[in-house]
Amino acid sequence: MARYIVKFGGTSVANIDRIKHVAGLVARMAHDGHEIVVVVSAMAGMTNQLVGYTKSLCSTHITSEHDVVTASGEQITVGLMALALQQLNLKSISYLGFQIKIKTDATHTNAKIDHISTRILEESLVNGIIPVVAGFQGISNNNRLTTLGRGGSDTTAVALAAVLNADRCDIYTDVEGVYTADPRVVYNARKLNAISHTEMLELAAQGAKVLHPRCVELSLRYNINMQVLSSFNLVSGTQIINEETLMEQTSIRGIAHNLSEAKVTIESINPITPRMMADLFSALSREHIAIDMIAYVNAGQGLKNTLNFIVNKDDSVRANVKIMELKSIIGFDTLAIDPNIVKISIVGIGIRSNLEITPLVFQTLADHQIDIQMVTTSEIKIGLIIAHDHMTKAISVLHDALQLGASTE
């Protein structure tokens, strides 16, 4: 007998038929003698609708009321899922964040889990009851509803796997697993049988949509075995496991791309000093604008000095306003924000050791006349900013050059 946390995303519970279907999957696992804790998201589209409501009333700042509204989505699904399991003659009960005490901080719409009480869930499992837990939501110390932000239900599932010492956390979604590249972009993208937590973290952070980086980070920290698989096609998915247990060490695991970022270019005849950069980045940080891939070319006095970095497209208007406010202090000449870029990330533990990969990447792009606007490298990742127009071609030629499509696993 094993203990599994089983999480179903929005498309997997999009309507009553889908809910019945996934209840059947849970029933099969339960009949096999396993202990199951179910975590559900809101029905597909529901959270966006609710967020739309709150934004149309108040888009300028966040209050605890935003969470009161959006947390209802998961509340609907837990009740329906518990009902569906009961209809299959299984004992099941739903739990909202406040009922099992998923205690979080009070950072509304993006709260962090502080503590989860396991008493009620353990009692349910001992009594043969399948608990259905609302993902995405928690309760703050002053008894207000909170939500966990993007990927919140995945985070709930992994956190429960950690505190309940689950054998595995299954994330059911609408894709069959993690691919070497987005199958909609690269025709011969290959589904990975297994990937390490760190590789998955990089892929997720760099735009692979299948899992949110936050939940992967949690699974890495607590060493939770995960599985990403489809609730639509019952084929084997992708295991996310301990690096040491990964048998095959191919150099590169996959290529992620991220279209949600914009490139900021600040040009100045005068050098931009570290003090100026500190002022700039502090100001953006105070506005909760995250930045990435900072690159500064100091051409010297009288020449064009260029500072580049990346912001989220959603933040680019606010970033523009904020930076222009600092123009007189920093004393730059021009500011440009280019949204027509894509960040391509090549991820794999093999990058650390395989010295041929970085030159191969540059050579491949050069061969196809694709300009690299910015580049960063880390132990297990190469990140590239290129023009959006070149995206499909760039990913495809890199995928081929790195032999990701071949069945070498």
Added chain:
Amino acid sequence: MARYIVKFGGTSVANIDRIKHVAGLVARMAHDGHEIVVVVSAMAGMTNQLVGYTKSLCSTHITSEHDVVTASGEQITVGLMALALQQLNLKSISYLGFQIKIKTDATHTNAKIDHISTRILEESLVNGIIPVVAGFQGISNNNRLTTLGRGGSDTTAVALAAVLNADRCDIYTDVEGVYTADPRVVYNARKLNAISHTEMLELAAQGAKVLHPRCVELSLRYNINMQVLSSFNLVSGTQIINEETLMEQTSIRGIAHNLSEAKVTIESINPITPRMMADLFSALSREHIAIDMIAYVNAGQGLKNTLNFIVNKDDSVRANVKIMELKSIIGFDTLAIDPNIVKISIVGIGIRSNLEITPLVFQTLADHQIDIQMVTTSEIKIGLIIAHDHMTKAISVLHDALQLGASTE
């Protein structure tokens, strides 16, 4: 400074624009220096949608999960309403049933309020905060969500008015008040300026949809001044007040009609004894089938004895099954259930004293060839069952005969 409970129904909060509009109404009252507690229903259509979901999964019996799903509707609205008030620079905070401890029994989907803690709400009011309370929902002793059944949000509002010693409970809806008859049926139906609690209770119980009998009952018990008015047209509504304070005592207050009932007819050559009726009604009661207007004509041995009573249309299939199960015990000959009826109720404190009214009612219907299938009378009500086909005509001619359309108030 007065203290008001202000409740907005589903159509009054049907979309963001409506929510902004009613937030404006609340703001005006707050700016006048009053203490306001807001109670809201789910957005129009939402509860039906959620009930539809649960019924499509499980229509045969009720579990606590039904309430988990349906309670989300009001959760969405409280958050949005609190946000809308905050946008008007008012301090506001939403409260769900579990947060202010609206304790109920565990009769899921039809729970009764046991106790409401006032501490949190009084603290909010002292601090100039407008609490927005989710109607319809509560929490049971074992920490499960409950809902209060039909008219639940009105019940929440009146219960809060009672425990908070409010000066008045305003029920905002999509009609302008309580009418002498349904304006869609009687062209010259007149809006009442005032009505007593007992009269309103009879009208509500007999099918006037504007208020649920349960909330009126509560307002009668705790002597809560109420007001029914429109959030769409800002004209004066109908006051529901103490009988003694009603200045004008017209004989008849209004005519209600109810299309949700069906007539059960059991015929038997042998007499149906009180023991048999007790068995029958006990069996129906155990099935939670409410009955009304029992009428038995004992024609004597060898003649046709007829037992009539009324059940809700929703219960008529189950009633049919249950009664047929008892056929051998009761020994009746035929059972018929007729849904094509309407119950018309003439309500007014004046009926007690005015001996001319009952004959006038019968005379009027006879003059128009309208058969009366069943009749019951009480101190302040005459109830009539007639064929559905005659409904509009019957209500209209009675409304005229009883001079309800004339401006005699």
